[in-house]
Amino acid sequence: MKTCFCPADIMLPKKGIDLKKWSVVACDQYTSQPEYWDEVERFVKDAPSTLRLTYPEIYLGETYDRMSEIHRNMDRYIKEGLLEEAVHHGFVLTVRTTESGKRIGLVGNVDLESYDFHPEKKTMIRATEKTVEERIPPRMKVRKEAIIELPHVMLLVDDLKGRLIEALYERRDAFRNVYETELMMGGGHIAGYAIEGEDAVNLQQLIQKMEEERGGLFLVTGDGNHSLATAKACWENMKRELVHKFIADKGYASESELEEEDRAELEELLAANRSRYALVEVVNLHSEALVFEPIHRLLTCVGEKDVEADFEKYMQEKGIAVTEGTDLIFIQGGTGIGITFGIDNHRLPVDLLQEFLDDYVKRFPQMTIDYIHGEETIRELSENAGNCGMILGEFRKEQMFDAIETGGVLPRKTFSVGHANEKRYYMESRMII
Numbered sequence: 001m002k003t004c005f006c007p008a009d010i011m012l013p014k015k016g017i018d019l020k021k022w023s024v025v026a027c028d029q030y031t032s033q034p035e036y037w038d039e040v041e042r043f044v045k046d047a048p049s050t051l052r053l054t055y056p057e058i059y060l061g062e063t064y065d066r067m068s069e070i071h072r073n074m075d076r077y078i079k080e081g082l083l084e085e086a087v088h089h090g091f092v093l094t095v096r097t098t099e100s101g102k103r104i105g106l107v108g109n110v111d112l113e114s115y116d117f118h119p120e121k122k123t124m125i126r127a128t129e130k131t132v133e134e135r136i137p138p139r140m141k142v143r144k145e146a147i148i149e150l151p152h153v154m155l156l157v158d159d160l161k162g163r164l165i166e167a168l169y170e171r172r173d174a175f176r177n178v179y180e181t182e183l184m185m186g187g188g189h190i191a192g193y194a195i196e197g198e199d200a201v202n203l204q205q206l207i208q209k210m211e212e213e214r215g216g217l218f219l220v221t222g223d224g225n226h227s228l229a230t231a232k233a234c235w236e237n238m239k240r241e242l243v244h245k246f247i248a249d250k251g252y253a254s255e256s257e258l259e260e261e262d263r264a265e266l267e268e269l270l271a272a273n274r275s276r277y278a279l280v281e282v283v284n285l286h287s288e289a290l291v292f293e294p295i296h297r298l299l300t301c302v303g304e305k306d307v308e309a310d311f312e313k314y315m316q317e318k319g320i321a322v323t324e325g326t327d328l329i330f331i332q333g334g335t336g337i338g339i340t341f342g343i344d345n346h347r348l349p350v351d352l353l354q355e356f357l358d359d360y361v362k363r364f365p366q367m368t369i370d371y372i373h374g375e376e377t378i379r380e381l382s383e384n385a386g387n388c389g390m391i392l393g394e395f396r397k398e399q400m401f402d403a404i405e406t407g408g409v410l411p412r413k414t415f416s417v418g419h420a421n422e423k424r425y426y427m428e429s430r431m432i433i
Contacts, residue, residue, distance in 0.1 A: 003207045004114035004124040004218055005155075007200050008279055010107065011148070011429045012086040012179055012192075013048060019181035021047040023190070023425040026152035026223065027056045030420060032298065032370050032381060034058060036185065043184055048082050050150055050426035055142055071145045078147065083429060086178045090196030091203060093168050093175060094281060098188040098422040101289030104169045106195075107428050109277040110155065110219070110228075117229045119409045124211060125155065125219045128400060129410045131229045139230040147433045149231070150426040153224030153280040154417060156290075157210075158401045164206065165284050168195065175199070179427065186421045192428070217405045219282065222290075222417045223424060231278040238275045279430045283417075285397060291422075294350070294392035295413040296378040297357060298370040305364070307388040308337045314356045315341075328353060329391040331382035350392055354411045371413040373420040 013022050021044050030036040037058055044051050052073040059066055077083050092107040115125035143149070157164060168175075175193035182189050195203055211218050221228055246266050247255055258266065270276060283290055299307060308330035315322045325340020327349045341349060361367045372378040375391055382389030395415040403410070417423070 001204050001208060002111075003204055003211060004111050005207050005282060006109050006111060006204060006277075007089045007091060007196075008087075008107075008109040008277065008430055009085055009089060010087040010092055010279070011083045011431070012427070014082055014084050017048050017082065019179055019427075020184050021045075021049050023181065023183055023187075023427050024050045024054065025183075025185065025187060025421065025425050026423045027054045028152075028224075029373065029423050030056075031058050032372060033377070040185065048077065053077070053148070053150055053429075054426060060138070067142055067145075070142065071147075074147050083148070087194045087196055090194060090200040092178065092428055093165070093172060093193040093195055094190060094427075095169065095172070095193075096188060096190045096289075098289060098418060100291040100418055100422060103283060103287055103289035103418075103422075104165050105154070105281040105283045106165050106168070107151075107192075107279065107281045109430075110280050112232050112235045112276055112278055115228065115232055117225070117232065122216060124214075124217065126217060126221075126404055127225050127229070127409055128220045128222070128404060129225055129412045129414055131225060132412060133229075135226050136230050136233050139226060140234055143230055143234050143432075147431060148429045149279055149432050150429045151224070151227070151279040151281065152424045152426060153228045153278065154222040154424050155219040155280050155282045156222040156285045156400070157219055157282055158214075158286075159210070159284045160286055162284060162286070164203075164210065165282070168203070183425050187425055188422070190425065190427065217401065220400060220404055222283065222285075224280075225412075228278060228280070235275050238273065239270060242270060242273065274430075274432050277430075279428060281424060285400065289418075290397070291418050292395045292397040293373065293416045293418060294395050295416045296372045296375065296392055297353060297390040298372050298378060298381050299357065299360075299388040299390070300368050300370065301366045301386055302332070302364075302388050303366075303386065307332055307360075307390075308339075310360070311353070311356050312339070314359075315352065318352075320352065327393050330388060331379060331391065332388040334383065348411070348414070350395075350414050351411045353390060353392070354413075373416050377420075 037056055053070055094105040096103045110125055114123055116123045117127040117131040172193050178192045178194050180191040243255060250262055252258060312322050321342030322339050326338050327340040329336055329338040357369050361369060378389045378391055381387055
């Protein structure tokens, strides 16, 4: 049965490990708040933790060889039996309680052959925002030498009737509970239930039916766009090596010369390779607990420049009217200025702002852009001398699938699924070698 979302062999920490110390928030969070990660370090100490298996982006600029340590820790955790298979060829139903409510998800594999981050490719799984391809190679270095993956990727399914995930939740007492814990640093509570055996078979049949009904786009990225793009890039490299070796071993000059029997054997070989898949969590777009928050912008080292005035001038040059309003709020030097755009403009405020900022930092390379989750945080950071914060308005999630299906992608860092402490915490893992 071929589906783009399929069962996986899922590992969890062995019994006795403190899950509250094990499970750490996604590595791309709190990138401007070192005090958060300092507190995580103090809390975890020497306990087994995904903090030792992932690369928090706040540390990307350090000289310490954290990447090698991550790979050593992966090897050690496997050799010492700290991780063990908890679900065989199945899924994990997750029940996460956050400030926004109870968010239900389903963890399983996606087939990377069914995914592409290029907007012109009409695959079953697509990116929601423009992928910055320069950001992929550094992430590939982590994944290339890794023996396991720990996902913070969240994909969204447009399931208004709740047939896929919510229906499982109604039957959760019939499934084996595989973990339950409070999450550190205000992350709420989470529990996981194994969907395996006949239940997993029935679920995959339902997924196949829903994919056929959609006739095209089935899943889109909600979080972890660049992580999934990295998995795809690693698989494409691996696939080229596998195909080249297979052709050479069979004595062919090129793939086009393969006989039908050999082509079928090659397809079977590729389908069985672990690197072809990526572990993700799927959540219903229509979940009431799935709150879409705009991702705000922080410009640092602006000096004496009046960023808001420069933005208005940039808009005038584009022929776009700007008036007082709340579409976009600039905060600089303790002063906030809110603007809105003319009714003849059909572009999203975040699209216009990102275009301006990309050009701005090219002209003034001393400046840097950071992407901030939470209005309270961006307001606090905007008070620092030399900073300019830009607060974006509401993003309507109901428009997402239609926008993507018509061939477009949103500007990078358009939205965030919930507050930073509601992001996916690392829990499940999977062998990728």
